[in-house]
Amino acid sequence: MTTAPAIELKGISKAFGPVQANKDISISVQPGTIHGIIGENGAGKSTLMSILYGFYKADKGEIFIKGQKTAIPDSQAAIAAGIGMVFQHFKLVENFTVLENIILGAEDGGLLRPSLAKARKELAHLAAEYELNVDPDALIENLSVGHQQRVEILKALYRQAEILILDEPTGVLTPAEADQLFRILDRLREEGKTIILITHKLREIMDITNTVSVMRRGEMTATVKTSETSPEHLAELMVGRKVLLRVDKKPATPGETVLEVEKLRVIDDKGVERVKGIDLHVRKGEILGIAGVAGNGQSELLEVLGGITDATGTIRMNGTNLPLSGKGAHGQSRRHAGIAHVPEDRQREGLIMEYTAWENVVFGYHLDPEYQKGMLMDNAGIQATAQEKMDRFDVRPPHPKLAAKNFSGGNQQKIVLAREIERNPDLLLIGQPTRGVDIGAIEFIHQQIVQLRDQGKAILLVSVELDEILSLSDRIAVMFDGHMMGERDPAKTDEKELGLMMAGISDTKATQEQAHG
Amino acid sequence: MGKMPHWADIVLIPLISLLLAAVLSSLVILAIGENPIAAFKLMVDGALMRSAGWGYTLYYATNFMFTGLAVAVAFHARMFNIGGEGQAMLGGLGVAFACLYIPWPHWSIAILGASTAAALFGAFWALIPAYLQAKRGSHIVITTIMFNFIAAALLNYFLVNVLRPPRSMDPATAKFPEPTHLPSFQDMFSTAENPLFRGAPANVTFFIAVAACFLVWFLIWRTKLGYEIRAFGFSESGAKYAGISPVRITVIAMLISGALAGLMSVNTTMGESERLVLNSTEGAGFIGIAVALMGRSHPFGVFLAAILFGFLYQGGAELALWTDIPRELIVVIQALVILFTGALDNMVRMPLEKLFLALRKGDA
Numbered sequence: 001m002t003t004a005p006a007i008e009l010k011g012i013s014k015a016f017g018p019v020q021a022n023k024d025i026s027i028s029v030q031p032g033t034i035h036g037i038i039g040e041n042g043a044g045k046s047t048l049m050s051i052l053y054g055f056y057k058a059d060k061g062e063i064f065i066k067g068q069k070t071a072i073p074d075s076q077a078a079i080a081a082g083i084g085m086v087f088q089h090f091k092l093v094e095n096f097t098v099l100e101n102i103i104l105g106a107e108d109g110g111l112l113r114p115s116l117a118k119a120r121k122e123l124a125h126l127a128a129e130y131e132l133n134v135d136p137d138a139l140i141e142n143l144s145v146g147h148q149q150r151v152e153i154l155k156a157l158y159r160q161a162e163i164l165i166l167d168e169p170t171g172v173l174t175p176a177e178a179d180q181l182f183r184i185l186d187r188l189r190e191e192g193k194t195i196i197l198i199t200h201k202l203r204e205i206m207d208i209t210n211t212v213s214v215m216r217r218g219e220m221t222a223t224v225k226t227s228e229t230s231p232e233h234l235a236e237l238m239v240g241r242k243v244l245l246r247v248d249k250k251p252a253t254p255g256e257t258v259l260e261v262e263k264l265r266v267i268d269d270k271g272v273e274r275v276k277g278i279d280l281h282v283r284k285g286e287i288l289g290i291a292g293v294a295g296n297g298q299s300e301l302l303e304v305l306g307g308i309t310d311a312t313g314t315i316r317m318n319g320t321n322l323p324l325s326g327k328g329a330h331g332q333s334r335r336h337a338g339i340a341h342v343p344e345d346r347q348r349e350g351l352i353m354e355y356t357a358w359e360n361v362v363f364g365y366h367l368d369p370e371y372q373k374g375m376l377m378d379n380a381g382i383q384a385t386a387q388e389k390m391d392r393f394d395v396r397p398p399h400p401k402l403a404a405k406n407f408s409g410g411n412q413q414k415i416v417l418a419r420e421i422e423r424n425p426d427l428l429l430i431g432q433p434t435r436g437v438d439i440g441a442i443e444f445i446h447q448q449i450v451q452l453r454d455q456g457k458a459i460l461l462v463s464v465e466l467d468e469i470l471s472l473s474d475r476i477a478v479m480f481d482g483h484m485m486g487e488r489d490p491a492k493t494d495e496k497e498l499g500l501m502m503a504g505i506s507d508t509k510a511t512q513e514q515a516h517g
Numbered sequence: 518m519g520k521m522p523h524w525a526d527i528v529l530i531p532l533i534s535l536l537l538a539a540v541l542s543s544l545v546i547l548a549i550g551e552n553p554i555a556a557f558k559l560m561v562d563g564a565l566m567r568s569a570g571w572g573y574t575l576y577y578a579t580n581f582m583f584t585g586l587a588v589a590v591a592f593h594a595r596m597f598n599i600g601g602e603g604q605a606m607l608g609g610l611g612v613a614f615a616c617l618y619i620p621w622p623h624w625s626i627a628i629l630g631a632s633t634a635a636a637l638f639g640a641f642w643a644l645i646p647a648y649l650q651a652k653r654g655s656h657i658v659i660t661t662i663m664f665n666f667i668a669a670a671l672l673n674y675f676l677v678n679v680l681r682p683p684r685s686m687d688p689a690t691a692k693f694p695e696p697t698h699l700p701s702f703q704d705m706f707s708t709a710e711n712p713l714f715r716g717a718p719a720n721v722t723f724f725i726a727v728a729a730c731f732l733v734w735f736l737i738w739r740t741k742l743g744y745e746i747r748a749f750g751f752s753e754s755g756a757k758y759a760g761i762s763p764v765r766i767t768v769i770a771m772l773i774s775g776a777l778a779g780l781m782s783v784n785t786t787m788g789e790s791e792r793l794v795l796n797s798t799e800g801a802g803f804i805g806i807a808v809a810l811m812g813r814s815h816p817f818g819v820f821l822a823a824i825l826f827g828f829l830y831q832g833g834a835e836l837a838l839w840t841d842i843p844r845e846l847i848v849v850i851q852a853l854v855i856l857f858t859g860a861l862d863n864m865v866r867m868p869l870e871k872l873f874l875a876l877r878k879g880d881a
Contacts, residue, residue, distance in 0.1 A: 017874045017877070018874070018877055306758065307760060308757050308758055330760040330762065331757070331758055331759050331760025331761075332759075332760030333760070334760070335760065341758070343758055345754075348752060348754045348755065349752075349754050349755050349757075349758035350755075350758065351755065352747075352748050352751045352752055352755050353751070353752070354751045355747075355748070355751065359744070363748065363755075363759050364758065364759035364760060366741060366744055366745070366759075367741060372741070375740065376739045376740055377739060377740060377741055377744060379739070
């Protein structure tokens with residue numbers, strides 16, 4: 001190619017204290033292409049992009065934009081250089097309109113009206129050119145997540161961005177919304193924009209990028225043409241060894257019903273009904289997967305089952321009714337009923353981050369006579385138990401005296417899993433088992449879940465990762481807006497059908513519903 | 518791995534903070550035309566070089582150990598108990614009732630009874646704010662502060678209207694009966710040829726305070742309850758997940774905290790004045806906050822910090838006695854120490870963390 005690269009990094013290094021977040025990184029992105037950057041959590045992707053957007057200053061290295069050496073000391077400079085960034089967590093003012101958000105920080109003068117008028121015209125133009133339709137007068141808080149993301153993209157385009165960086169853009173989207181986003185990105189590419197897509201999802205890389213760079217432990221391990229690689233190859237580059245991407249499991253042999261839920265309703269602190277009367281059951285030896293976009297009542301369902309949140313309705317565990325509010329409804333009584341719970345948020349709930357690994361290994365079970373020695377906690381005994389469990393679950397580093405916050409996400413999750421699985425529960429509740437967990441650990445965690453199922457335990461899995469639901473579940477139920485949209489056999493469904501259900505388009509006759517509007 | 522070694526966190530930072538406070542205090546003393554080195558020498562001489570000085574230092578330290586522990590226990594459950602002062606006042610009432618109305622045969626039994634009463638009264642005074650926090654979400658800082666005022670008014674009422682002996686003009690109780698008088702250090706350690714701690718108020722309660730330090734350590738790090746208190750303090754959502762009741766922990770932690778603050782009054786009321794006077798707490802409830810901060814909420818740290826503040830109190834009194842440095846200035850010096858060791862912790866911590874990072878990088 002003869003044109004200068006849209007963006008070129010040469011020998012970028014950045015250290016935070018003793019941690020080398022980026023080590024001698026060089027990439028070159030051609031204009032009018034989509035370049036993927038993939039890597040595990042902590043591989044240094046975000047640091048690299050923060051350097052590019054002027055949040056951090058590189059210790060070493062140079063940045064070239066369109067062949068010109070450019071210094072990017074702050075985000076103003078990045079914007080001036082034609083770089084736009086769409087963050088994972090949107091930076092929008094919720095009670096401003098779309099238009100107000102777009103001009104925020106890019107107003108022309110002291111008076112708002114001329115800027116707004118100009119932006120309105122520009123926005124119409126952009127919408128036509130890139131098929132980015134958003135109502136300019138809508139309040140952000142009334143927009144869907146997908147549309148909020150469009151506003152972020154429009155914000156960047158309004159500032160004349162030629163290079164667009166998207167950080168994990170599909171994390172909060174339904175599959176249908178993700179498809180729409182990819183169509184927009186495709187369109188932007190056709191119009192000559194350059195896009196850098198940061199993700200940990202291999203499929204997205206394969207679907208849309210032209211080239212892909214793989215990062216591991218702060219280093220750029222490879223840059224390849226997407227057409228010349230495969231997901232397996234990329235995974236291997238990310239982890240540094242061969243990885244089994246598909247979950248290996250035999251068909252389920254479900255036994256009797258362990259958990260029955262009837263007419264469950266949850267009203268949160270603000271008086272909003274989050275779960276609107278759902279029924280479900282889980283049998284021995286099967287995994288019921290609950291799919292849904294985050295925030296549709298799945299978290300509340302898990303919390304009720306785990307005894308954290310109050311509810312109305314009926315929950316039967318092995319035929320016995322569980323208390324859903326009042327004195328008996330707490331995590332301790334649920335554990336006595338044979339329910340183990342791997343919560344969605346391990347840092348806020350599943351672990352006490354300041355506690356050592358050994359203290360965490362008994363968290364929630366600390367009243368158990370097994371861990372007592374007279375009036376006191378049997379600290380020495382617990383430490384020995386913790387060491388065993390950490391060895392069995394391959395927690396690294398295997399030091400029980402290290403505080404939980406000093407382990408990586410994957411190893412933190414292994415500590416929680418070791419604690420909950422080793423209690424030999426009848427029912428395992430597991431929320432977002434692999435969120436923020438690296439690929440190598442995902443494989444291990446999935447194996448553990450399937451193994452537990454094969455031992456005849458009932459498992460209720462909640463995940464926003466459709467891939468995970470599809471590959472682990474024996475039955476799939478979809479939640480939308482507090483309702484159960486229906487159930488599917490994973491062998492007889494696909495992402496498209498589930499995606500429609502996740503968007504609230506009804507179960508039985510999706511096409512018919514669509515026609516109705 | 519932490520940002521710096523553990524010893525730096527618990528030894529170096531308090532030392533540097535103290536040094537800074539000392540430097541600033543010296544400047545203040547210089548500014549009013551006195552010699553800071555001579556002043557410091559006088560403080561050390563008066564508080565640490567004679568056994569009587571130690572007798573005062575340890576007497577004050579006893580108070581600060583109780584109130585420091587009270588604040589520390591609440592800290593572990595992430596609560597800021599500002600009400601140590603009021604809880605100690607109520608504790609004093611408890612001691613007075615126990616000593617005046619129960620005929621004790623011997624001090625060793627009386628001290629148990631009075632301690633129980635002090636702890637119960639102090640705990641009761643902490644219970645109401647704790648309940649309001651746990652059930653109603655009323656902020657514990659606000660309620661405990663208000664309860665200090667209520668306690669002061671209550672104490673005033675009891676001393677003036679109920680406990681004051683007839684025809685006395687002093688808002689104080691009658692002298693406690695002889696069998697409740699506690700042995701002072703002078704009684705315990707002096708011999709005929711070698712008198713020690715002469716006239717100093719330090720008494721047997723000091724050993725109860727030391728035992729309390731040990732018991733609190735035991736409670737926090739060795740028992741189920743301590744495990745739950747710390748877990749709740751680190752993460753309320755985590756505690757809920759584990760089935761630890763936030764209401765229960767809030768109430769229990771505050772009960773323990775209040776009881777510890779209440780125990781302080783055994784030292785002042787039963788051990789020193791041998792009657793209940795209006796201002797028996799002398800602000801020790803507030804000093805307890807600084808002691809807990811400086812001691813990093815660890816009982817051993819509280820022990821050391823309490824002795825340091827005991828030294829400042831006694832040394833300050835010596836200064837007021839022997840120099841032209843006004844009493845108010847001694848309060849300024851104490852305030853500087855509190856400011857640097859408690860509130861300005863990060864000012865010392867951040868540069869030190871950077872320094873250690875740089876050192877480590879140099880090694881690597």
